[in-house]
Amino acid sequence: MKKSDSTLRELVRFEFYKLLQQRFLWLLLLVILIAGLYFSVQRMGWPWADxxxxxxxxxxxxxxxxxxxxxxxxxxxxxxxxxxxxxxxxxxxxxxxxxxxxxxxxxxxxxxxxxxxxxxxxxxxxxxxxxxxxxxxxxxxxxxNYQTFDQLLTFSGTGGYALLAVVLILGTAVSFSSEYQTGVAAYLYSSRHGRKQLLTAKLMVSIALVTGTILIYNLVQLLCFFRGHSGWEIPIQAAYVNSPYPLTFAELYGISILYQWVIAVSLVIVLSFLSMLIKQTVVAVFLGGLIVGGPFLIETVLFNTETPDFMLNLMKFTQGQALSVYVLFREYVTVNVFGYPVLLPIAVLVVTLITTLILIKLMYRVIGRRMA
Known part of the structure; x- marks a missing residue:
């Protein structure tokens, strides 16, 4: 067994331990999950739901x-x-x-x-x-009956979004900033464990947390509200009238989980990188909230019926809004790439993956030179 592998496991366990000590984070996640389930119960109780x-x-x-x-x-x-x-x-x-x-x-x-x-x-x-x-x-x-699947998609963009936002802002965005605040950054950056291994451990824990969050709330939703199989094959146009995508509710639900995971992981990379550069936890939390929730705030406060379509579509490329996923599939939008129309969901996915890969490479370069 390589010493570096053993060291990485130790760092991962240590990061998990620190995460488990954040009682406010877990309490807030529990409150949001309960609120989301209550919302789902209310919605599924509508006369046309059952x-x-x-x-x-x-x-x-x-x-x-x-x-x-x-x-x-x-x-x-x-x-x-x-x-x-x-x-x-x-x-x-x-x-x-x-x-x-x-x-x-x-x-x-x-x-x-x-x-x-x-x-x-x-x-x-x-x-x-x-x-x-x-x-x-x-x-x-x-x-x-497609209402169950419509509900699952709706929750992905509301309750699921809220859960991931809390995890990303209070967990990932402060992963490095909290080390500065507690005064242990100097030790961590000069540790024999190595800075790159420290970064790898923090990324692994954050990715595991968002992955677990997505899996748990989807499992809870399915166990609580899944009703029979008749809705699997119904086209999504039953709910998204303007959508041209030839997808069933089951297909879109599966795609939405995959998309949300990819976008959540990309946000882990972005917020971890910012946390490396920011020494104040309050600032890290503020910027994290701005990145995750800012696009929706801008759209709600500043945009109106006269806002050009290209600005509305550009907002969907932000990871904060794309995290809702269903906004990408509810209507027909294309992006002009060298004269060829590329569907918005595909364009967003490609841009997200390219940005993530570039940031990962940059992060490891920066951490190698970073001083506390």
Whole structure:
């Protein structure tokens, strides 16, 4: 066994130990998790969340549509419908919406292709052609109860975002700054363990923490709110009407977990690097909060209906907003790369990975020369 490996394990255990001593961090995470679950319970308690889907889930059929139309007409005539009838009507609505979207699909694709042929620039032609291809690939035929999966995605962008924000700001952003505040930075930087091993240990612990956070809250959500399997194959357009992506709720849920993990890890790198350079814990926390939550604050306070689209789309490239993930998939946005349209989620992922790799290399160079 190499001595360096043993030393790294010791440093990792030490970093975990210090993290476990941060009682306020764990208390705040617990409070946010409970609040997120309460929000989920409230949301799943909406009348249309728990549907009566018997006979109205699976592949669309003409017989299913006919029964939904008859049921919807009968419901309109009721003066005082019961809660059960309201839920049943939600199933009728779901079937009829899917049928309408399925009928319109070919017309929408044809219109996009026609607009592409009439476009004045090569980029617009390519952009519209890509949108037409995506729209044509959507399968509107599966119907059923998608509310559980819609809830899981919503929580990823709200409760999950809040949990990761706390971990990143109070855990990662102060990983080095706290060493300065406690006066042990001089020892750590001159330690026989080596500065690069110290950095590696801190990064490993922070990445393990965000990974565990993502896995735990998704597992809790699935255990608490997963209801049957009918929602796996439903297209995300049931909730994101303007999205052209031919994804099911299950596919988007899986992608969102992967994207959120990659973006969270990139934020670990960014905030760890800042923490290396900042000796004041309060400043580190402030800047960490600005990086993670600043994009949403700017969008809420400064942006309005007159804000140009390119500014709104540029904001999605910030790791703070991209951490919500679902904002990348809810509508069609492309980025012009040498005259070719690149889908926003792909562009954000590529930029995030490139930035992360560059920062990692820079961090190890800086830590090798860093003095307390």
């Amino acid at each position: 549907r009566v889907n018997t006979g109205f889930e699976g592949e669309l059929t003409s017989e299913m549509i006919a029964r939904a139309e008859a049921g919807s007409e009968a419901y309109v005539k009721k003066t005082d419908p019961t809660a059960e009838e309201k839920k049943q009507n939600a199933s009728y609505h779901n079937v009829l919406e899917a049928a309408s979207a399925y009928d319109k699909q070919s017309k929408d694709v044809s219109l996009l292709r026609q607009e592409g042929e009439e476009a004045s620039t090569v980029y617009e032609k390519r952009q519209l052609s890509l949108q037409a291809d995506l729209t044509e690939a959507i399968d509107y035929r599966p119907v059923g």
